[in-house]
Amino acid sequence: xxxxxxxxxxxxxxxxxxxxxxxxxxxxxxxxxxxxxxxxxxxxxxxxxxxxxxxxxxxxxxxxxxxxxxxxxxxxxxxxxxxxxxxxxxxxxxxxxxxxxxxxxxxxxxxxxxxxxxxxxxxxxxxxxxxxxxxxxxxxxxxxxxxxxxxxxxxxxxxxxxxxx
Amino acid sequence: xxxxxxxxxxxxxxxxxxxxxxxxxxxxxxxxxxxxxxxxxxxxxxxxxxxxxxxxxxxxxxxxxxxxxxxxxxxxxxxxxxxxxxxxxxxxxxxxxxxxxxxxxxxxxxxxxxxxxxxxxxxxxxxxxxxxxxxxxxxxxxxxxxxxxxxxxxxxxxxxxxxxxxxxxxxxxxxxxxxxxxxxxxxxxxxxxxxxxxxxxxxxxxxxxxxxxxxxxxxxxxxxxxxxxxxxxxxxxxxxxxxxxxxxxxxxxxxxxxxxxxxxxxxxxxxxxxxxxxxxxxxxxxxxxxxxxxxxxxxxxxxxxxxxxxxxxxxxxxxxxxxxxxxxxxxxxxxxxxxxxxxxxxxxxxxxxxxxxxxxxxxxxxxxxxxxxxxxxxxxxxxxxxxxxxxxxxxxxxxxxxxxxxxxxxxxxxxxxxxxxxxxxxxxxxxxxxxxxxxxxxxxxxxxxxxxxxxxxxxxxxxxxxxxxxxxxxxxxxxxxxxxxxxxxxxxxxxxxxxxxxxxxxxxxxxxxxxxxxxxxxxxxxxxxxxxxxxxxxxxxxxxxxxxxxxxxxxxxxxxxxxxxxxxxxxxxxxxxxxxxxxxxxxxxxxxxxxxxxxxxxxxxxxxxxxxxxxxxxxxxxxxxxxxxxxxxxxxxxxxxxxxxxxxxxxxxxxxxxxxxxxxxxxxxxxxxxxxxxxxxxxxxxxxxxxxxxxxxxxxxxxxxxxxxxxxxxxxxxxxxxxxxxxxxxxxxxxxxxxxxxxxxxxxxxxxxxxxxxxxxxxxxxxxxxxxxxxxxxxxxxxxxxxxxxxxxx
Numbered sequence: 001x002x003x004x005x006x007x008x009x010x011x012x013x014x015x016x017x018x019x020x021x022x023x024x025x026x027x028x029x030x031x032x033x034x035x036x037x038x039x040x041x042x043x044x045x046x047x048x049x050x051x052x053x054x055x056x057x058x059x060x061x062x063x064x065x066x067x068x069x070x071x072x073x074x075x076x077x078x079x080x081x082x083x084x085x086x087x088x089x090x091x092x093x094x095x096x097x098x099x100x101x102x103x104x105x106x107x108x109x110x111x112x113x114x115x116x117x118x119x120x121x122x123x124x125x126x127x128x129x130x131x132x133x134x135x136x137x138x139x140x141x142x143x144x145x146x147x148x149x150x151x152x153x154x155x156x157x158x159x160x161x162x163x164x165x
Numbered sequence: 166x167x168x169x170x171x172x173x174x175x176x177x178x179x180x181x182x183x184x185x186x187x188x189x190x191x192x193x194x195x196x197x198x199x200x201x202x203x204x205x206x207x208x209x210x211x212x213x214x215x216x217x218x219x220x221x222x223x224x225x226x227x228x229x230x231x232x233x234x235x236x237x238x239x240x241x242x243x244x245x246x247x248x249x250x251x252x253x254x255x256x257x258x259x260x261x262x263x264x265x266x267x268x269x270x271x272x273x274x275x276x277x278x279x280x281x282x283x284x285x286x287x288x289x290x291x292x293x294x295x296x297x298x299x300x301x302x303x304x305x306x307x308x309x310x311x312x313x314x315x316x317x318x319x320x321x322x323x324x325x326x327x328x329x330x331x332x333x334x335x336x337x338x339x340x341x342x343x344x345x346x347x348x349x350x351x352x353x354x355x356x357x358x359x360x361x362x363x364x365x366x367x368x369x370x371x372x373x374x375x376x377x378x379x380x381x382x383x384x385x386x387x388x389x390x391x392x393x394x395x396x397x398x399x400x401x402x403x404x405x406x407x408x409x410x411x412x413x414x415x416x417x418x419x420x421x422x423x424x425x426x427x428x429x430x431x432x433x434x435x436x437x438x439x440x441x442x443x444x445x446x447x448x449x450x451x452x453x454x455x456x457x458x459x460x461x462x463x464x465x466x467x468x469x470x471x472x473x474x475x476x477x478x479x480x481x482x483x484x485x486x487x488x489x490x491x492x493x494x495x496x497x498x499x500x501x502x503x504x505x506x507x508x509x510x511x512x513x514x515x516x517x518x519x520x521x522x523x524x525x526x527x528x529x530x531x532x533x534x535x536x537x538x539x540x541x542x543x544x545x546x547x548x549x550x551x552x553x554x555x556x557x558x559x560x561x562x563x564x565x566x567x568x569x570x571x572x573x574x575x576x577x578x579x580x581x582x583x584x585x586x587x588x589x590x591x592x593x594x595x596x597x598x599x600x601x602x603x604x605x606x607x608x609x610x611x612x613x614x615x616x617x618x619x620x621x622x623x624x625x626x627x628x629x630x631x632x633x634x635x636x637x638x639x640x641x642x643x644x645x646x647x648x649x650x651x652x653x654x655x656x657x658x659x660x661x662x663x664x665x666x667x668x669x670x671x672x673x674x675x676x677x678x679x680x681x682x683x684x685x686x687x688x689x690x691x692x693x694x695x696x697x698x699x700x701x702x703x704x705x706x707x708x709x710x711x712x713x714x715x716x717x718x719x720x721x722x723x724x725x726x727x728x729x730x731x732x733x734x735x736x737x738x739x740x741x742x743x744x745x746x747x748x749x750x751x752x753x754x755x756x757x758x759x760x761x762x763x764x765x766x767x768x769x770x771x772x773x774x775x776x777x778x779x780x781x782x783x784x785x786x787x788x789x790x791x792x793x794x795x796x797x798x799x800x801x802x803x804x805x806x807x808x809x810x811x812x813x814x815x816x817x818x819x820x821x822x823x824x825x826x827x828x829x830x831x832x833x834x835x836x837x838x839x840x841x842x843x844x845x846x847x848x849x850x851x852x853x854x855x856x857x858x859x860x861x862x863x864x865x866x867x868x869x870x871x872x873x874x875x876x877x878x879x880x881x882x883x884x885x886x887x888x889x890x891x892x893x894x895x896x897x898x899x900x901x902x903x904x905x906x907x908x909x910x911x912x913x914x915x916x917x918x919x920x921x922x923x924x925x926x927x928x929x930x931x932x933x934x935x936x937x938x939x940x941x942x943x944x945x946x947x948x949x950x951x952x953x954x955x956x957x958x959x
Contacts, residue, residue, distance in 0.1 A: 020289050034198035035191015037417070039366045040450040044879035047366055075191040088189040092181055095844045098852065099663025100188030101195065101367040101417030129887035133879065135366050135418050136663050137848060138855030139887040 004068040008033065009077040017064045023057075024048040026064035027074060035075040035104050039133070046132030049105030050074050056112045058105075058131075075104035078111070087111045087149045096145035098136035105132045110146045119150055174675055174682035176907065179844035183668045183687065184415075195415045196370040196387045197447050204372065205234055207436050207446040208291035209429065210281035210298045212273035215309070215524040215872025216320060217302035219271055219280060226297040227283055232290035235440050236298060237282045237432075239268035246435045250400045252393065252426045252493040252530075253635045260332030260520070263323045265491040267401070267432035273302070274322045274488045275526050276872045277455045279428050284436050284444055307524035307872055311485035312462065314523050322488060322522045331486065331495060331520040336502045336578045337478075338799050339513030341468075344477035348468025352549045357941030358538050358921075360460035360485070361860035363531045364884065365662075367417020368448035371430060373437035381408045384434055387423055388413045388690075389660055390700030393636045394425040395692045397491075401431040402438070413690035419662035420856070421530035422456055424702055426492030451877040457866060458531030460485040461498060463542045469550045473561040477513040478506050480542060484520050484535075490527030493637070493702075495520060497528065497535030500627070503578045504539035508587045508625040508810060509547070509565040514577035524872050532853060534703065536626060537918030541942070544622045544922030548929065558621055558926065559595055563588055566623075569900075573791070579801025580627060582808045583791055583910075584900045585836060587623065590812035593834040593896045594621070598814040611934060616821055617829070618931025622813040622922030627805035628704035628911030633794045638699040639806065640788040641709035645674060645717035647725075647781035649767045651745075651760025653678065653685045655717075658698010659710030660690045664913055665845040666706035670714045672841060673907070677718035678725075679742035680759055696784050704911025707841050708807065712787030712906035720783035728774055729762045790904035807902040809837040809910040813854070813919035817927040821935070821953060824946030826862055826928055828891040833919070836898040838910035843897070846912045851893050853916025859885045860917065861924035861942045932956075 001016040008031050015030040022041070027050065028034050036059060039047035043061035050059045051073035059072075078085040084092070087110050097103045106129070113120055113128040120128070125146050134142060173180045187193040224236040248264035255262045268279050281298050285291035306320040313319055314329040322329055345351055372385040382404060388394055391411035399406040416423060429446055437444040461484045468477040484498030502516040547565065551558040566587040567574050574582045594600075600619065607617040631639025644656040655674050661667045667687045675682035688694050699705075722742050729747030730737040733755055741750050748756035763781055770779035789806035796802055816830040833850060840846045863883035867876045876882040901908025921942050928949065929939040936956040944952075 018287065018289055025288070028198075029200060032200075033191065034194065034200075037195070037367070038197065038447070039368075040879050042450065042878045042880065045366055045450075075189075079190045082186075084186070084189060092185040092189060095179075095182070095848050097182075097185075097188060098665065098848055099365070099367065099416060099418040100184070100193055101365070101663075103188055104191055107189070126888040133366060133884050133886065135364065135420070135856070135884065136852045138851035138853075138893060139885075139890045140851050140892055141848065143887065143892075 002065060004065055006031065006067060007071040009073055019065055021064040022060055023062040023064045023067050024059035027059060027072065033074050033076050037101055037104060039101065044133065046105035046109065047102050049108050049132065051108055056108055075107055078107060085111065087114065090145040090149035094141045094145035094148055096137060096141040102132060102134045106134065106142055110149060113146065114150055174672055176672055176676045176841055178672065179842055180668050180672055180682065182665050183671060193415045195367055195417050196372055196385050199372050199385050201374065201443045204443040204445050205284045205286060205440060206288045206291045207433060207444050208283045208295040209279045210283065210295045210300065212276055212278040212280050214273060214302045214304050215276050216305040216307035217273050218305065219269065219273065220301040220303055222281055223299040226299065227294040230285065230290055230294035230297065232286035233283060233294045234286070235284040235436065236294065237268065237436065237439065239266065239270040239280055242268040242435060243270050245439065246431055247401050247403065249426065249428060249431050249491040250397050251491045252424060253496045253632060253637060255331050255495065257634050258332060261326045263489055265428065265489065267428045267435060275524050277526050277874065279432065282432055282436060284440055309523055309525055309868055309872055311483050311521040311523055314521050315483065315519065322524060329522050331489060331522060334499065334502065334518045336516040337514030338577045341477045341479050341513045341515040344513040345466065345468040348476050349471040350553055351466060351468045352553050353466040354545065354549055355940060356463045356542055356545055358459055358461045358541060359941060359943050360457045360866040361864040362454060362456050362458045362866055363420035363422045364453055365418030365420055365422060368450060368453040369423060369427065370447035371433040372443060372445040373434040374443040375437040375441060377441050382434055383410045383412065385412050387416050388425055389419050389423045389662055389702060390425045391660065391690050391692050392658065392698055393700065394430060397425055398431060398434050402434060410693045413660060416662035420532040421534065421702065423662065424493050424530045426490060454866065454877050454882050455526035455874055457487055457526060457528035459497065459528065459538060461501060461538050463538065465542055465546050467546045467550055469554065471554065473550060473554050473556045473564050475509060475511050475550060475565050478511050478546065479515045480505060482516065482518045484518065485523050486520055486528040487523055487525040488527050489522055490529065492527065492529050494527055494529035497530065500535035501538040503580060504536040504625065504627060505543055505578060506576060507539060507543040508567055508585065508623055509543065510567050511577060516578060525868060530702070532856060532914055533917035534914065536914065537921060540622060540624045540918030541921045541925065545925060548926045559591060559600060562591055562621065562623060579803060580805060581791060581803045582625065583806065583902050583904050585808060585810045586898060586900050587810060589898050590810060590834040590836060593898060594812045594814045594832050597894060597896050598816065598830060598832040603816055616819045616931040618817045618819065618927040620815050620923040620925065620927025620930055622919040622926065624811045624813065624915050624919035626704065626809040626915040628809055628914065629708040629789060629806050630703045630804045631792050632804055636699060639709065639792050640786050641698045641705065641713050642696040642784060642786040643710060643713035643717050644696050644782065644784040645714065645721050647721055647763050649764050651684065651763045653680060654688060655685060655714060656688045656695045657710050657714060658696055659706040660700045661706065662701055664849050665842065666710060669707050669841040669845060670710055673711050673714050674718045677715050678722045680745050704809065704913050707909050708789055708905050708911050709787050711841060711909065712789060713785050715906050716785035716787055717783040720785065721781050724781060725759060725762050728766050728777055729757050732757055732762065732765060732773065787906060806904045807838065807910040809912060809915050811835045811915045811919055813923040815923040815927045817924065817931055819928060819931040819949065824949035826944060826949065831891045832894045832896065834896045834898060835915065836900055837912040838900060838902045839908035841907065841909055847895055849913040850895060850916050853914060854893055854920045855885050855890050857917040857920025858890060858924065861921040862944055865943050
C-alpha cells in the first residue's frame with residue numbers, strides 16, 4: 001500500500017492505496033464517496049466522471065497514484081446543502097435521468113460545458129454529452145436540461161446567486 | 166373560464182421523480198455502494214472454450230495469492246447448492262430442460278460460463294487469483310449458428326436432448342394454404358435480427374451476507390424481482406424462505422437483464438455461506454455484454470388482395486437463445502410468435518417456432534420480450550406488400566388495421582386486444598411528421614444525390630403478462646398503512662429499476678386517499694418489509710402495482726371517512742377525504758385534519774370507534790381483467806390484460822458513399838391508455854426508442870469462430886450516444902383499457918420493435934432507386950453499402 005494525498009471536494013485527504021487502484025475506486029472505497037459510479041472501466045460510459053484539477057476526467061482511466069496531490073471534485077460537491085446547483089435543478093425539472101446511474105457524469109459534464117460555454121448551441125451540447133452514455137432516457141431530456149440550465153446560468157451571471165430549492 | 170390546473174401530484178400529473186434529490190446529489194445507494202466492514206470480493210472464473218469437458222481444475226496457485234480466502238470449483242459448489250430453479254421452466258411448457266448450476270461441474274457450453282470462483286480480501290486479489298486458476302478442458306465441437314444447430318449432425322449442447330431444440334411450437338388459426346392460393350399477390354422474405362443486448366449502465370451485482378449465528382442470509386441485489394430471487398435462493402441453497410431477505414433498493418437500469426435466474430445469484434450467496442463473511446460480486450462490463458437480448462431468423466410469406474388487404478401470414482422462426490438459462494430470456498421467442506400478426510386483421514396465420522440452443526452465452530430477458538421481433542417482421546411484411554402492389558405503405562396499414570370499433574378483438578394467434586385506435590395513431594403520426602411533405606422533399610432531393618427515406622412502424626405491446634404456473638404473475642400486492650401521525654407508508658411488491666413507478670404509485674395513493682403526496686412514503690424491493698410480489702417486468706408496475714395500491718388506499722380512506730363522519734356527526738355519505746382533511750361534502754368548513762382522525766382511531770378506539778376495527782392498514786392484491794388461461798377450441802390462452810400501441814415514423818438520410826444512416830426526424834404516436842404520469846411515460850418511450858435505434862443501426866454482439874465475444878466493451882458494442890438520437894416528437898392518444906383499474910395499459914416496452922421496423926423501412930425507402938431490399942438489423946454502414954452493392958449486382 002502506498003500513501004497519497006487528494007483534495008476531494010475541498011477537503012484534504014490522505015489515503016493508502018494498492019498501486020493498482022484506479023482513481024474511481026479510491027474515491028468510492030478509500031475516500032468513501034459513492035456518488036461516482038463504475039460503469040465500464042474502459043473510459044467509454046462516463047459514469048465515473050469527476051473534475052480532476054479543474055477538468056472533467058473519467059476516473060476509471062486514471063490510476064489513483066497518478067492523481068497524488070491533485071484536487072478532485074465529485075458529484076457530491078455540486079449541491080450546497082439542500083440547495084441544488086442549477087444544473088441539478090434543471091435535470092430534475094426536465095426528467096433528465098431515470099435510474100440515475102449515469103447522472104454524476106452527465107451533471108459534471110454539463111456543468112463544465114456551461115462554465116466554458118454559457119450559451120452553447122445544440123451541436124456543442126451534443127458534442128459535450130457524447131462522452132457519456134445513458135441507457136434510460138434516450139438523451140432528449142438531458143439535452144433539454146442542459147439548455148434549461150444554460151438559460152439559468154445566463155441569468156445567474158446577472159442575478160447571482162441563483163439557487164432554487 | 167380556464168380549466169383548473171391539475172396538480173403534478175395528482176393522477177395524470179407529471180410529478181418529478183421522488184428519488185431525484187438523492188440521485189442528483191450522489192446520496193442514492195446502489196448495490197456497489199454498500200461496503201460493509203469485512204466484506205470480501207468475488208471474481209468468477211469463466212470457461213475459455215465454447216464446448217468442452219472439464220478435466221481438471223488446479224486451484225493451488227490461486228489459493229497461494231495473498232488475501233485469498235476461498236477458491237470454489239463446480240464440484241464443491243454442487244455439494245452445497247442444488248440447481249438454480251427456472252423463472253419459466255421449459256418442462257412446464259413441454260420443452261427440454263437441463264440443470265442450471267451456479268458453477269459448472271463437468272461440461273461447459275459457452276465461452277464465459279462460470280466454472281470456479283475466487284473470494285479474496287480485495288477486488289485486485291480476487292482478480293489476480295482468478296487468472297491463476299488453471300482449468301483443463303477436453304474441447305468438444307461447438308455450434309454458434311442456430312440454423313446449423315438444427316442440422317442432424319450438429320454438435321449437441323445437451324447430450325440427453327434429441328437435438329438442440331428447446332421447444333417447437335405452432336401458433337395461429339385458419340387455412341393459410343387456401344388463403345395464399347386465393348391471394349392476388351404472394352410475397353415472401355427472410356429477415357435476420359442481430360444479437361443485441363440491454364446493457365444497463367449499472368452492471369449486475371450482488372452482496373450476500375450470511376449470519377451463521379442466526380442462520381439468516383441477507384442479499385443486496387441489483388435485481389428486478391426480489392421475491393422470486395428469495396424463492397430461488399431458498400430452493401437452490403436449501404434454506405427456508407423466511408431466513409432470506411432480499412433488498413433491492415436502487416437499481417441502475419435493468420431492461421429485463423436483472424430479472425432473476427442468473428447463476429451468480431446463487432453463487433455469491435453460497436460464497437458468503439462458505440466463508441462466513443459478506444461477499445460482494447459486481448459484474449464487469451465484459452460480463453454484462455455477454456447477455457444477449459435477441460437473435461432470430463424469420464422467413465415469412467404473406468398473401469394479399471390486389472387492393473392491399475393482407476389475408477394470410479406464414480412465418481417460420483428460428484430463435485437462437487444461446488445456451489439455456491434459468492432466467493426468463495429463453496422464453497421470449499414465444500412472444501414473437503404470438504404477437505403476430507400484431508394489430509392487423511389477418512384471419513389466417515401459421516407461425517412455426519423453433520427455439521434453438523447454441524454454444525453462445527444465454528439470451529436474457531430484454532425490453533420488448535420477443536414482441537419487438539414480431540413488429541419488425543410484420544412491419545417489414547406490410548412494406549413488402551405495399552411495394553409489390555405499388556401502394557403507399559401508410560395506406561396499406563390503414564386498410565389492414567383492426568378497426569377501433571372491433572375491440573376487444575381476438576387475433577389468430579389468440580391474443581385478445583382490449584382496446585385501441587390504430588388508424589388514429591397513423592393519422593397523428595402522418596400529420597406530425599408531414600408525411601406528404603417528406604415524400605415531396607424526397608423526390609426533390611433524389612436527383613441531387615441525396616437519399617431521404619421515411620419509414621413507418623406500428624407496435625402493439627401486450628402488457629402485464631401472466632404465465633400460469635410460473636413467477637410471471639399478472640397480479641401484484643400492496644400494503645397501505647397510515648401511522649398515528651397521519652403519515653402514509655406504501656409497501657408494494659413491484660420494484661422500480663429507474664422508470665419511476667414509485668412516483669406514479671405515490672401519486673395514485675395520494676389522490677385516492679386525499680392526502681398530500683408529501684405524506685406518502687414508498688417502500689419497494691425489500692422482502693422483509695413488502696408484501697409478496699413479483700417485481701418489475703412486462704409493463705406491469707403501474708397496472709398491478711398501481712391497481713393494488715388503489716384498492717388498499719381506498720380501504721384506508723374509507724375507514725378515515727367512517728370515523729370522521731362520526732366525529733363530525735354526519736352520515737358517512739356526506740363526507741369526503743380530500744386535501745388532507747375529512748370534511749363535509751357541502752360544507753368544507755366542517756373538517757377534521759386526517760392526522761387528527763388517525764390519532765383518534767388509534768388512541769381512542771374504545772371511546773369513539775365502537776364497531777370500527779382500529780386498524781389503518783390494508784393489504785390488497787389486484788387482478789386485472791381479460792386474462793384467460795382456459796384454452797379455447799384452438800388451444801389458445803390469453804395471458805395479457807391490456808395492449809399498448811404506438812406508431813413510429815422516422816425520416817432518414819442515407820449517405821450512399823459511406824452507408825451511414827442519419828436520423829432527421831422521429832415521431833411516435835403513443836397510446837398506453839390513461840397516463841398516471843405523462844412525463845414518466847414519455848421518459849420510458851424515449852428510452853425504449855433509443856434502445857431500438859441502437860439495435861437497428863449500431864449495436865451487435867459479435868463472436869469469434871471460437872465462440873468468444875469480440876464486442877466485449879463499449880468501444881466495440883456501440884450504444885447510441887447523445888448525438889445519434891434525434892429529438893423524439895411524441896404525440897399521445899388515450900384509449901383507456903376497460904380491463905385495468907385506471908384504464909392504464911403499461912408503458913416502457915413500446916419503442917424497441919417500432920424503432921427497428923421504422924428505421925429498416927425508412928432505409929429501404931431511401932434506397933428504393935437502387936432497388937435495395939433490407940434483410941435485417943442492425944443496418945450498420947458496411948451492411949448498408951453491402952445492400953447497395955448487392956442490388957447493383959442483380
